[in-house]
Amino acid sequence: MELNNIKDPKDIKNLSIKGLEQLSYEIRQFLIENLSKTGGHLAPNLGVVELTLALHYLFDSPTDKLIWDVGHQAYVHKIITGRANQFHTLRQFKGLSGFPKRSESEHDVWETGHSSTSLSAAMGLAIARDLKQEKHRIIPIIGDGALTGGMALEALNHIGHEKRKMMVILNDNTMSIAPNVGAIHNHLERLRTNERYLKVKDEIEFLMKKIPAIGGKVAKAAEKIKDSLKYLVINGALFEEMGLTYFGPIDGHNFEDLFTTLKLADKTDGPVLVHVVTKKGKGYRPAELNADKFHGISPYKIESGEVLKKEGPPTYTEVFSKTIINIAKKNSDVVAITAAMPSGTGLNKFQRVFPERFFDVGIAEQHATTLAAGLAIDGLKPVLAIYSTFLQRSYDQILHDVARQNLHVTFAIDRAGFVGDDGETHHGVFDIAYLRHLPNMTVMMPKDENELQHMLYSAVEHHHGPIAVRYPRGSGIGVQLDPELRQIPIGKFEIVKQGYGIAILAVGPMVSLAEQAAKRLEEFGIFPMVINARFIKPLDEELLFQLAEKHFQILTIEEGITSGGFGSSILEFYANNNLDHIDIKIMGIPDEFIEQGSIPKLRELVGLSVDNIVNQVRYIATKHKRRA
Ligand SMILES: Cc1ncc(C[n+]2csc(CCOP(=O)(O)OP(=O)(O)O)c2C)c(N)n1
Ligand SMILES: CC(=O)[C@@H](O)[C@H](O)COP(=O)(O)O
Numbered sequence: 001m002e003l004n005n006i007k008d009p010k011d012i013k014n015l016s017i018k019g020l021e022q023l024s025y026e027i028r029q030f031l032i033e034n035l036s037k038t039g040g041h042l043a044p045n046l047g048v049v050e051l052t053l054a055l056h057y058l059f060d061s062p063t064d065k066l067i068w069d070v071g072h073q074a075y076v077h078k079i080i081t082g083r084a085n086q087f088h089t090l091r092q093f094k095g096l097s098g099f100p101k102r103s104e105s106e107h108d109v110w111e112t113g114h115s116s117t118s119l120s121a122a123m124g125l126a127i128a129r130d131l132k133q134e135k136h137r138i139i140p141i142i143g144d145g146a147l148t149g150g151m152a153l154e155a156l157n158h159i160g161h162e163k164r165k166m167m168v169i170l171n172d173n174t175m176s177i178a179p180n181v182g183a184i185h186n187h188l189e190r191l192r193t194n195e196r197y198l199k200v201k202d203e204i205e206f207l208m209k210k211i212p213a214i215g216g217k218v219a220k221a222a223e224k225i226k227d228s229l230k231y232l233v234i235n236g237a238l239f240e241e242m243g244l245t246y247f248g249p250i251d252g253h254n255f256e257d258l259f260t261t262l263k264l265a266d267k268t269d270g271p272v273l274v275h276v277v278t279k280k281g282k283g284y285r286p287a288e289l290n291a292d293k294f295h296g297i298s299p300y301k302i303e304s305g306e307v308l309k310k311e312g313p314p315t316y317t318e319v320f321s322k323t324i325i326n327i328a329k330k331n332s333d334v335v336a337i338t339a340a341m342p343s344g345t346g347l348n349k350f351q352r353v354f355p356e357r358f359f360d361v362g363i364a365e366q367h368a369t370t371l372a373a374g375l376a377i378d379g380l381k382p383v384l385a386i387y388s389t390f391l392q393r394s395y396d397q398i399l400h401d402v403a404r405q406n407l408h409v410t411f412a413i414d415r416a417g418f419v420g421d422d423g424e425t426h427h428g429v430f431d432i433a434y435l436r437h438l439p440n441m442t443v444m445m446p447k448d449e450n451e452l453q454h455m456l457y458s459a460v461e462h463h464h465g466p467i468a469v470r471y472p473r474g475s476g477i478g479v480q481l482d483p484e485l486r487q488i489p490i491g492k493f494e495i496v497k498q499g500y501g502i503a504i505l506a507v508g509p510m511v512s513l514a515e516q517a518a519k520r521l522e523e524f525g526i527f528p529m530v531i532n533a534r535f536i537k538p539l540d541e542e543l544l545f546q547l548a549e550k551h552f553q554i555l556t557i558e559e560g561i562t563s564g565g566f567g568s569s570i571l572e573f574y575a576n577n578n579l580d581h582i583d584i585k586i587m588g589i590p591d592e593f594i595e596q597g598s599i600p601k602l603r604e605l606v607g608l609s610v611d612n613i614v615n616q617v618r619y620i621a622t623k624h625k626r627r628a
């Protein structure tokens, strides 16, 4: 079987089980090889090879709708639906997306990237199907991690109530990115350990036979039976109670088991849930042994699984991780929360040092935020580390629970700005706009990794009220880290280069671009002032008034959406103070969803480049020379 010859799911439908097993092997080799060059979500995909083939073999995509939750495990689906030959472009600029994309294929029914949306989407599709009196299947595939998300539970509640035909596939590999957590996870664990049921059943039979003979021990034995029976009846109870017929648990790597159960489930009326047990990373030893690392991996050496990492300065995440541990060592009130991203946020290290002060709440950003509010109201100092894109889920909790009550919660917002390969679902470019309009909220962004540590310290130890520190994905710019943490005065910008005529107000990594541009502008006889606008809110009003008095023109630069962003706040400031003699130009991300690509490429795409800053400043300078 030549993978590149598979252009359509129909091409696998004549295969025998042996043929499917051979194909599974080839797909795994294909993934291991391709992803060693491009990087990507290897372990989740290695785990769903047989499951994906079984679904495409038995059912008829795209008439039947396969809806992948999160979508990071849809690579095998992409291969089967004619995209194998594009895998060398995976997650690259203009290349194949790492998630389902409707523009890529009619088989990609639902676009994702964020977790736990599949069941709600499936419910919508099921209602639409029924109202239109159509007959196709609706098949959401959700992981055990994604099932910890509140949205999934809200949808299950509705699915069980509506009783419409739908086949929910629960892909249970016991892992979120890290080992999964929570009471539902424990329930699945009990269901999964099927041998235990068989053992319990044997045990009961054994005891039953013994009862007449053991006389006085009858009571004890009966009690044991009762306990054992309790275990037996929990099989699927949670889902059954919610109104879904439960099938499983079944071995997700065994085609015979998959076929038998999926066919049976398909014949059942109403909503069903098929509990499929898979192994994350299956078939590639390094990924099986370290599924967390291989969840989403950069290019690696196939033989060892070693990541081909370029040496460089520490990442912002690493600096956050180290700093928050140091702060917590001196202050026992500091607690840390993650929503299923311990390694991604660097809080896994905090967990090792302070296991009792660390909380992984699962994929539950909303709960995490209100949990932090609860902790803060009783005097603790919660630090909530969440990626910018996922914090979008918590908007109301930040507003209603944290900001409104003016609670001291520190939001460590990682992956702020472009994130690169994950693309439009994951870029952290909206948080300035969705945070800065909230009363009581303080929003900061450091110009480098050294400033990040001081900001964290200032936020946790010298502030009261909601405060956000946003920082980018990847390495810092390579500056020295000060050994002592110091307080940064709230609402004070930093002038990094004196100048005249034009002031560049830059946020975060844009400060370094602005400095480079200012150097280049000297050859044109233009000497702009460069300001590190480290507080997005509150603004440094004193400095802004001074700039107005000295008749500066202004260029703002941020790696965020311009509507409602930092530049907008500067416009608002001068407009509200009737200082309309100042020309303000805003550089940032336009009103569009920006695709995937390397961070430098995407910055260039939207004009956040040194060249463009030079051009914009020259334009402003020429315009004002003409006017003068
Ligand atoms: C709202 C949201 N929060 C966090 C994430 C990051 N994330 C992506 S996949 C994943 C784990 C998903 O686990 P599971 O559904 O079990 O899939 P598996 O990788 O195990 O196949 C997490 C936490 C996300 N995509 N969306
Ligand atoms: C699918 C998903 O949401 C995560 O796996 C995400 O890709 C992680 O991103 P980082 O690589 O930036 O941690």
Ligand SMILES: [Mg+2]
Binding pocket: 143, 144, 145, 146, 171, 172, 173, 174, 175, 176
């Ligand atoms: Mg999982």
